[in-house]
Amino acid sequence: GESVGLHLPTLSVQEGDNSIINxxxxxxxxxxxxxxxxxxxxxxxxxxxxxSNMDKRQGQRVTVLLNKTVKHLSLQIAATQPGDSAVYFCxxxxxxxxxxxxxxxx
Amino acid sequence: NAGVTQTPKFQVLKTGxxxxxxxxxxxxxxxxxxxxxxxxxxxxLIYYSASEGTTDKGEVPNGYNxxxxxxxxxxxxxxxxxxxxxxxxxxxxxxxxxxxxFGPGTRLLVL
Numbered sequence: 514g515e516s517v518g519l520h521l522p523t524l525s526v527q528e529g530d531n532s533i534i535n536x537x538x539x540x541x542x543x544x545x546x547x548x549x550x551x552x553x554x555x556x557x558x559x560x561x562x563x564x565s566n567m568d569k570r571q572g573q574r575v576t577v578l579l580n581k582t583v584k585h586l587s588l589q590i591a592a593t594q595p596g597d598s599a600v601y602f603c604x605x606x607x608x609x610x611x612x613x614x615x616x617x618x619x
Numbered sequence: 620n621a622g623v624t625q626t627p628k629f630q631v632l633k634t635g636x637x638x639x640x641x642x643x644x645x646x647x648x649x650x651x652x653x654x655x656x657x658x659x660x661x662x663x664l665i666y667y668s669a670s671e672g673t674t675d676k677g678e679v680p681n682g683y684n685x686x687x688x689x690x691x692x693x694x695x696x697x698x699x700x701x702x703x704x705x706x707x708x709x710x711x712x713x714x715x716x717x718x719x720x721f722g723p724g725t726r727l728l729v730l
Binding site for chain 1: 623652654659660661662663664667677709711716717718719720721722723724
């Protein structure tokens with residue numbers, strides 16, 4: 514069946530550094546991907562999305578890259594801040610990966 | 620504009636009891652979803668409703684039923700709760716093939 518997965522369950526990054534969170538998917542027909550952020554005790558919140566006709570999309574301090582050849586996407590967070598501490602999920606429609614917990618080191 | 624609301628926020632049940640989780644959205648979205656989230660498992664789709672009047676099973680539908688009451692409301696019912704249904708339940712809504720907006724969740728403990 515279809516699956517979406519993240520490579521690392523946890524990631525620790527120094528405050529101010531850039532964070533890169535990776536995700537792989539299995540369905541080559543997938544055409545819409547979303548990154549969500551989930552803070553403790555809250556529901557997932559939309560960060561950024563990308564459609565399959567794009568390779569890159571930028572938001573405020575976040576960039577998503579999509580490599581359709583190897584079925585891989587990544588979320589880059591620039592100048593990571595304490596408020597970025599959360600679990601990050603990639604999703605293809607309603608199929609979610611298991612999430613990467615981002616820890617910010619002072 | 621409240622977005623997606625869920626009730627209750629927290630519930631304790633005994634094995635075999637029944638309950639209904641309520642969800643409502645005010646964004647005029649056609650699609651609504653119910654997920655459960657367990658530690659280390661991410662979010663798993665229980666049921667979804669692509670539009671008013673339709674419902675479909677997701678990845679883990681056993682032990683649950685749903686009702687799309689109208690365009691705004693989508694309820695999830697546990698007929699006979701089991702300890703394996705202890706989880707955090709999230710409702711979400713979206714337009715088709717668009718971003719989902721999630722509610723704050725219901726934390727359910729089944730003893």
